[in-house]
Amino acid sequence: MKSNTLTRDAASPVILPPEKTLLDMLYYMKLTRELEFRIERKLYRQGKIVGGVYVGRGQEAIAVGSCVDLRRDDVVCPSHRDMGAYLIRGMSLRTILAQYMARKTGATRGKDGNMHMGDLSKGLIAFVSMLGDNVPVATGIALSFKTRGQDRVTLCFFGDGATSRGDWHEGINMASVFKVPVVFICNNNQYAYSTPLERQMAVENIADRAEAYGLPGEIVDGNDILAVWDAATRAIQRARAGGGPTLIECKTFRMTGHSAHDDAGYVPPELFEFWEERDPISRFERFLMDRGFIDKSGIDELQRRINHEIDEAIQIAEKDPFPEPEDCLKDVYY
Amino acid sequence: MPLTTYVEAIRQGIWEEMEKDERVFVLGEDVGIYGGAFKVTAGMLERFGEWRVIDTPISESGIVGTAIGAALMGMRPVAEMQFADFISCAFDQITNFAAKCRYRWGAGVPIVVRGPSGGGVHGGPFHSQNPEMYFVHTPGLKVVCPATAYDAKGLIKAAIRDPDPVIYFEHKFLYRRVKEELPSDDFVVPIGKAAIRRNGTDITVITYGAMIYIALEAAKELEKEGIDLHVLDLRSLLPFDNEAVLESVKKTNKVILLHEDTQIGGFAGELAAVISEQAFEYLDGPIRRITAPNTPVPYSPPLEEFFLPKVSDVVRVARELYAY
Ligand SMILES: Cc1ncc(C[n+]2csc(CCOP(=O)(O)OP(=O)(O)O)c2C)c(N)n1
Numbered sequence: 001m002k003s004n005t006l007t008r009d010a011a012s013p014v015i016l017p018p019e020k021t022l023l024d025m026l027y028y029m030k031l032t033r034e035l036e037f038r039i040e041r042k043l044y045r046q047g048k049i050v051g052g053v054y055v056g057r058g059q060e061a062i063a064v065g066s067c068v069d070l071r072r073d074d075v076v077c078p079s080h081r082d083m084g085a086y087l088i089r090g091m092s093l094r095t096i097l098a099q100y101m102a103r104k105t106g107a108t109r110g111k112d113g114n115m116h117m118g119d120l121s122k123g124l125i126a127f128v129s130m131l132g133d134n135v136p137v138a139t140g141i142a143l144s145f146k147t148r149g150q151d152r153v154t155l156c157f158f159g160d161g162a163t164s165r166g167d168w169h170e171g172i173n174m175a176s177v178f179k180v181p182v183v184f185i186c187n188n189n190q191y192a193y194s195t196p197l198e199r200q201m202a203v204e205n206i207a208d209r210a211e212a213y214g215l216p217g218e219i220v221d222g223n224d225i226l227a228v229w230d231a232a233t234r235a236i237q238r239a240r241a242g243g244g245p246t247l248i249e250c251k252t253f254r255m256t257g258h259s260a261h262d263d264a265g266y267v268p269p270e271l272f273e274f275w276e277e278r279d280p281i282s283r284f285e286r287f288l289m290d291r292g293f294i295d296k297s298g299i300d301e302l303q304r305r306i307n308h309e310i311d312e313a314i315q316i317a318e319k320d321p322f323p324e325p326e327d328c329l330k331d332v333y334y
Numbered sequence: 335m336p337l338t339t340y341v342e343a344i345r346q347g348i349w350e351e352m353e354k355d356e357r358v359f360v361l362g363e364d365v366g367i368y369g370g371a372f373k374v375t376a377g378m379l380e381r382f383g384e385w386r387v388i389d390t391p392i393s394e395s396g397i398v399g400t401a402i403g404a405a406l407m408g409m410r411p412v413a414e415m416q417f418a419d420f421i422s423c424a425f426d427q428i429t430n431f432a433a434k435c436r437y438r439w440g441a442g443v444p445i446v447v448r449g450p451s452g453g454g455v456h457g458g459p460f461h462s463q464n465p466e467m468y469f470v471h472t473p474g475l476k477v478v479c480p481a482t483a484y485d486a487k488g489l490i491k492a493a494i495r496d497p498d499p500v501i502y503f504e505h506k507f508l509y510r511r512v513k514e515e516l517p518s519d520d521f522v523v524p525i526g527k528a529a530i531r532r533n534g535t536d537i538t539v540i541t542y543g544a545m546i547y548i549a550l551e552a553a554k555e556l557e558k559e560g561i562d563l564h565v566l567d568l569r570s571l572l573p574f575d576n577e578a579v580l581e582s583v584k585k586t587n588k589v590i591l592l593h594e595d596t597q598i599g600g601f602a603g604e605l606a607a608v609i610s611e612q613a614f615e616y617l618d619g620p621i622r623r624i625t626a627p628n629t630p631v632p633y634s635p636p637l638e639e640f641f642l643p644k645v646s647d648v649v650r651v652a653r654e655l656y657a658y
Pocket residue numbers: 081129130131158159160161162163165187189190191192193254258363392394416420423
């Protein structure tokens with residue numbers, strides 16, 4: 001099985017999603033971008049968020065493009081740069097912001113911070129820091145669908161660095177042996193903290209690893225939301241129909257430091273410039289305008305709406321209470 | 335003389351051993367170009383080159399296994415876990431391969447596995463843990479937890495020179511908060527030896543890591559009301575300084591066991607057993623434990639504050655025990 005290398009400049013798969021989906025894609029990408037901007041550049045710097053903050057600026061097309069068409073009863077295992085998945089699955093802005101600001105109303109009620117959040121009722125599995133741990137878990141989720149005859153699928157996200165963990169390989173292999181309905185999606189942003197890809201692995205593509213485990217591997221331009229959507233849709237359909245797992249590698253770039261306290265001084269500036277020109281949001285905006293789905297004023301209006309939604313949510317979350325100290329003792333069995 | 339921080343002391347200790355002994359090298363995630371997430375290995379790549387300061391893939395099990403192999407061939411690897419929490423990903427290599435070589439076939443595995451542990455920095459459940467007891471429970475390992483810059487440097491040197499696997503837990507809360515003047519000579523702190531941090535007569539507090547500062551602060555408060563704490567810093571948990579523990583109990587006849595780790599299966603339980611087996615007749619009161627509750631380390635500041643043992647806890651328990 002050869003991974004098919006796909007290079008395309010203009011975003012234009014053969015079949016386009018319906019107009020509503022296209023506009024949803026734009027909304028969720030822009031919402032992700034603005035929300036993470038507020039989190040990283042405002043709330044964190046104002047000291048309203050303590051601890052670590054990681055954002056997915058430049059990678060918004062991946063979570064949004066792959067989750068936008070999921071069914072409510074499907075399940076997503078996001079990683080640490082997949083904010084769009086939470087938004088699409090219906091976690092509210094207030095819940096997310098309260099989570100980041102360590103409030104009782106946050107997704108983990110203050111037990112954990114930042115993107116370490118989940119909600120089974122929304123099919124969202126909370127990430128643990130140990131990279132790659134979610135891969136065998138996703139396999140297990142898919143196994144439960146298969147053995148109970150349900151046509152649900154699970155999506156599992158991770159970075160390029162996470163594919164170096166043994167758990168990643170074990171989970172992918174088991175999914176392939178069991179032929180369970182899971183789609184593995186790699187955000188290959190070419191750096192793992194300060195470590196560039198060539199120091200992470202000796203093969204050229206993450207998708208090349210699929211061959212060793214006997215599942216299809218596909219490479220897409222992760223900054224082209226339609227390419228992501230196209231690949232994800234095919235893989236999801238295949239999984240739902242009993243065709244087994246797929247590994248999709250989305251080539252992208254981390255447009256920030258590793259976390260809010262990292263200036264990414266080790267990344268050559270030309271790389272940022274190169275990828276800035278391929279920004280997934282402005283590219284998609286151009287595409288939608290060229291095709292007449294939206295115009296400049298429509299985009300401005302959308303941005304205003306997003307700003308307003310986030311302003312409102314911040315105002316509420318900021319007034320939300322912190323947990324009571326004794327809440328520390330809740331939810332452990334002893 | 336300038337003051338040296340705890341984090342700089344670790345760096346100096348590794349650096350000096352690398353200068354002296356070509357067999358010593360470091361490996362881990364982001365230790366080279368970046369100098370480590372907490373800058374423990376800053377500048378080492380430039381000085382020692384890429385084969386002695388090795389940036390690795392995100393493969394904790396691979397890192398430790400690689401270290402073991404090189405150590406069996408006579409090298410002295412120092413493996414970094416970016417956060418001590420991630421040592422769980424290398425558990426098998428440490429507890430089965432490294433720990434059981436000498437016992438089974440006489441082969442020493444002189445590796446050091448080190449990383450930042452502990453809470454107090456709002457790191458949440460996966461960047462704040464104190465994983466020492468998983469390894470204290472494993473025969474064949476050594477486990478150290480320095481609390482001062484002097485010990486941080488002296489123990490990392492001792493760990494590197496040790497012929498067996500040493501798990502070295504540094505406390506990230508102390509990295510830049512504690513500093514002291516360090517001697518310029520080539521000193522080591524022997525593994526397995528405790529240190530008295532405060533001499534006192536009424537109650538002994540046996541502790542380690544960041545909690546020594548909690549004990550010392552409590553001692554200052556209690557001094558005002560005439561309660562005189564004796565503070566023993568274990569420094570090493572495996573092996574631990576059994577003799578120093580007994581001596582300190584015999585001296586004050588009352589004892590508080592304090593640690594940041596959770597209670598069930600924490601080191602205090604082991605110490606309590608040792609004390610009651612070996613010094614029961616010297617006790618004038620119950621052995622008291624002050625530890626974190628049996629929960630993960632929570633993220634939100636009020637929860638984390640509740641979780642971590644506090645000066646007020648030590649003061650309260652000491653008063654009760656004093657009155658006993
Ligand atoms: C098992 C494990 N080791 C180390 C870390 C520390 N760490 C957090 S993110 C990160 C880099 C992750 O790189 P990648 O998987 O490529 O995702 P990216 O951050 O680039 O999106 C590292 C080393 C971790 N979280 N888990």
